[in-house]
Amino acid sequence: MKEKYNKKTYCRDGRAPIPENEQTSKTMSAIKAKNTKPELQLRHALWHSGIRGYRLHWKKAPGRPDIAFPGKKIAIFVNGCFWHRCPHCNPSTPKSNVEFWNEKFRKNVERDKHKIELLEQNGWRVMTIWECQLKKDVMMFVPIIQQMLQETI
Template identity: 60%
Template structure:
């Protein structure tokens, strides 16, 4: 059971129009890529930014709530069992939503909050813009997962590779 204070703190966290999400949206508009949908209900997981015609879903993930693989964030010290379960459910939900989109042939772009800092922002957004443009030129088919701003130049995982990893 969560304390009333913790409940209110969690309730106060925004799920839409966060600073990282606004930064990504502004950069997409500046790159000449307006016309996206926000939290489009027809796409699995209601992606933060969605280009239905191009079949691109962009998830802007907060490092704390989605447990960023790049940040070694510690668990909260109190009520550890609750937080472990909460974070596990978040990761499972993200995984499920990504797989459903990949099965339908979407390009899923995950942007981590830490990859939008001053020193990484431009490189990360170049990758995001390139993915949106590639999806629109018709040269790509099938589901793809892209982690924008990953340490590797391109971290691409096809739908089948992702399924193999999950089944292990």
């Protein structure tokens, strides 16, 4: 008698079209929203440079910045190039379901702008760091963030 192995099935929530390739579905479902590799790299650099006192994904700040210094009102977003449409590296667009992806990316960019506007209206200084910038040199942001922390009261 031949044994059958059950394949792992993925629950579809209807927010995205069903990909043509099952591997694409597995890859996309593994993508995280918090504690991404670029975010962890920056936090590691800050910690080892002695910069502490930040909050992660702080709910009390509009837009829940990835890193927030509430006392200094500094918000840092670490954006993935693909999802947030990096202006520096011009990421590619998927070749299937182009209309869906263009609309998704447009909404992401619009949401990012809105989060920054809300923070700035509430007196926050906002910094956006892109994944491709961190790949080049994560340590270049440490002195910039140190300067921001010293400038604010």
